[in-house]
Amino acid sequence: DAGVTQSPTHLIKTRGQQVTLRCSPKSGHDTVSWYQQALGQGPQFIFQYYEEEERQRGNFPDRFSGHQFPNYSSELNVNALLLGDSALYLCASSLGRDDFGYTFGSGTRLTVV
């Protein structure tokens, strides 16, 4: 049973560019949440997708957007990259409002130069 898979594992982008990160949830899960984790810090909630809609959002600018597909996979898009966007981006999946089965992927390490 595959867990949460994220791609790519590492990525280097230049300031001002755009990036797309991808996440496939654990089998049976329908909710995807995205987190940003700066070095030495705890993850910060970006947003959550359920039934292809963003249903909750953290304190992140509109440069951060996302999408959920009918197969429950999700994308995180970041436009106009800043140096401060360099971080580990984590995807977590769960089933509906049940957060006991919350499962994290291994993350995508984004470096902006």
Place this chain on the structure above:
Amino acid sequence: KNQVEQSPQSLIILEGKNCTLQCNYTVSPFSNLRWYKQDTGRGPVSLTIMTFSENTKSNGRYTATLDADTKQSSLHITASQLSDSASYICVVSDSGGYNKLIFGAGTRLAVHP
């Protein structure tokens, strides 16, 4: 403001010794509290989850406690092993929205031989 604070920030212990990590939170309304282990550059892995009515939960050499009155939790690691070297993150789920997780900054534990 919903916050989770952990102490100490970092800790070094010798292999075979015990240690206790602390977590204080101000999240309301409270749903559950969990402890995660996160290896460097990897996604967090759940160790324990406790609801309001639970005051202790064990997972092998890891034992978590919860005092919902004082809003404090601890994670006790017994007979530490080199593989316990990681960050340990306290996470509180609020029940006011769609179970958004609020993360502490983590305690970085190093176990030395």
